[in-house]
Amino acid sequence: MASHGEEAGASNSAVSEDHGERKAAAVSFGFTKTVSKFKHPTADAPTKKAERDYLTGIDRNELQSTKPSEKPKELIIPLIQKNRWHKPDRAGQKEGKPEDTTRDVDSVESQAVKELIEDSRRQLEQYQNGSQVDLNLSIPLLMQNKAPEGFEDGDHVKVDLRPESSTEADYESVPVEAYGLAMLKGMGWKKGEGIGRTFKQDVKPIEHELRPKGLGLGADRSAIKDLEPQRRQRPPKPGEEREKEEELVMGAGGCVLVESGAHKELYGKIEGVDADNARVVVKLAIGGKTVTISQYAVKLVGRKEYDKYGKDLSRLSKAHKDKEREKEKEREKDRRRQEEKERSSDDRAKHKSSERDGGRDERKRKHRESSQDREKPPVKEARRPPPPPSWLQRDLKVRFIDKAFKGGQYYNSKMRVEDVLTPSTCVCRTEEGRLLDDVKQDMLETIVPKQESDSVMVVLGEHRGQVGRILQRDKNKCRAIVQLDRYEEKVFTLDYDSICHYVGATDD
Incomplete structure (x- = not known):
């Protein structure tokens, strides 16, 4: 009893001390207004250690680590062979039935659901493991998956019989572009294999390409470069390094020469491109005016040409144009002269070879003509095909x-x-x-x-x-x-x- 009393006294003193501490804590909280949100880890709650991943190597464009990431699985939506209809019990059948009958019905329905789930899982495994086709499916799917009889007719449709509708999470998990492919794969389609029963052929789909803006049907933008005159480049000298050609881009900062329109023969820089209307915004080098021109009315030029002729006003004078025209004529004459020289050299080479073999060829030719005259049969006139027989008669x-x-x-x-x-x-x-x-x-x-x-x-x-x-x-x-x-x-x-x-x- 004494011990029990001592324990009780000790417990009372402990409780009183706890009350005192609580009051002191409440007073200190009111004056300091501090809120401690940090929770110290207890012994019961284990601390989570950060799992580190170490890089082991690089294979082409792929990083290899100690914990390789899982590759995304192929998405397949299996073909529904049997619809899972929600069949509600009729009110007349529910009345007057004991509870054990209801339990039996529930057990039968749960057993049917399990069998359907197992059947769909087995079909999916059979598709993934091999290309096997169930040849016993003779019932059309529309008849096989029709609504149960007695629940609805042509005028009365019960929505609660249908499966549950998809949620927003389902749409987010399956991309729109992958949905159609997943359905086709569930029906047996495989990439690279043709479809059909007898004539299986992999037909490539028709991909329509956006035609260039401002051009007609069938226009090819790459053919514009082929039409541009190309200068002949001399072969490089021994030890000479040829400078890299400047890449010309139809974009902001590119240098152009206007070839037609009100600003013909003026240089400028592209400030913007309107791809929808195939037009470019050009700031002219002379005058600094900003104009909008069709991108097919300008020609891309290099930076050197722009710096040399961009602000050259003498280039627009009549004397300069006449001088350029004369230079062009001289270049044309030189080109023709070079072609005639090459042609005459080829003719001389052929003439020398013919003179060297001329006597022998002449003897062979005479011998050949004489033998042909002896062997040639007399020429007969070409016979006309006989006319078709006449079959016309009266009546x-x-x-x-x-x-x-x-x-x-x-x-x-x-x-x-x-x-x-x-x-x-x-x-x-x-x-x-x-x-x-x-x-x-x-x-x-x-x-x-x-x-x-x-x-x-x-x-x-x-x-x-x-x-x-x-x-x-x-x-x-x-x-x-x-x-x-x-x-x-x-x-x-x-x-x-x-x-x-x-x-x-x-x-x-």
């Missing part, structure tokens, strides 16, 4: 096939041969009763009647001019079995080109 029903005659007015129309003027010309009557004169044979073609009762005439061969009827047709070989009126006991196999529809009077 034939033919088809007009000439597109140029009368502007194609009678093309592919049927008409009747009224009279034959020559073996290759005739007079025809159209179905409207109009007569056409001087119709050539090559403007027409024969017609084989479709009905069995129609008569035909043989227009080519030994039975030409005989009338009969068709007994049987062979469309694959374009032949017909014909019985002629003169030969009632015989039948003849004739080509379609040898017979034609006959609409004249018969012996019957």
Whole structure:
């Protein structure tokens, strides 16, 4: 008991001391107004040490370290084989059912969800590990993924059946340009492989390039440099180092020469470029005026040329222009003189070689001409190809096939041969009763009647001019079995080109 009392007294004294300390702390806080936000680490909370990464080497443009960064995984959106519909229980089914039935339904639904998740995971692994295709998918996806029966119809659509919509975080995690590729990869597409069932070919997509501003369709900006006159450079002397050519850029600070317009033949510096309208802002060297000119009306020049001629007023005088014109003529004469000299030297070299071998070539030529004269057969006149056989007859029903005659007015129309003027010309009557004169044979073609009762005439061969009827047709070989009126006991196999529809009077 004594010990218990001592402990109680000690505890009371400790509590009183704590109260005293708290009061003192409260007074000091009120006077000093200090707030300590720093928290000292306790023994229970372990301190986190900064993990250091050490550089081990450099491979081309890649830094190698002790902790290599994870490479981004290939994004694939697998094809949905089965939609996960949210099927709410009907109110009528819920009423009057015990709790154990509800639990069974929940367990069955959870089991179905697990199976669907496992099925989708298995399909994704199967796609990533190998190119295997499920050949048992015979149900169309639209029918397979349709809404469950009994929940909605054409007029009533339940939105709560659909899957959950994507959140903003989903859109941020998948870039827009990678979304379409991820869907195609989930359907089986692979980069570099063609698509299709039989004719697999990797077709490159058409990439439309922005055409240069201010130029026509199909213009190539690189062709402008090819059109510019280029000076011939002499070969460098031994030990001579050629200075690097100054790179000319159509940008701020570039030197230009105006080639056309109101400020022609003036130098200036580019202060700005309007890429949308293909214009440049140029500050002229003479006068300091700032003007806006089309970028196709200026020519880029080097810094040396700009410093030499930029502010030279004598360059614009008439005397200077005449002097430059004379220099240009002299350069043209020198160029022509050099070309003639090179041509004459080549001719002399050829003449010397021909004189050296002249005697031998002359003997060979004479021998060759004499042998050719002996072996050459007498020249025969070129034979003309024989004209096509004439098949025109009166009272034939033919088809007009000439597109140029009368502007194609009678093309592919049927008409009747009224009279034959020559073996290759005739007079025809159209179905409207109009007569056409001087119709050539090559403007027409024969017609084989479709009905069995129609008569035909043989227009080519030994039975030409005989009338009969068709007994049987062979469309694959374009032949017909014909019985002629003169030969009632015989039948003849004739080509379609040898017979034609006959609409004249018969012996019957």
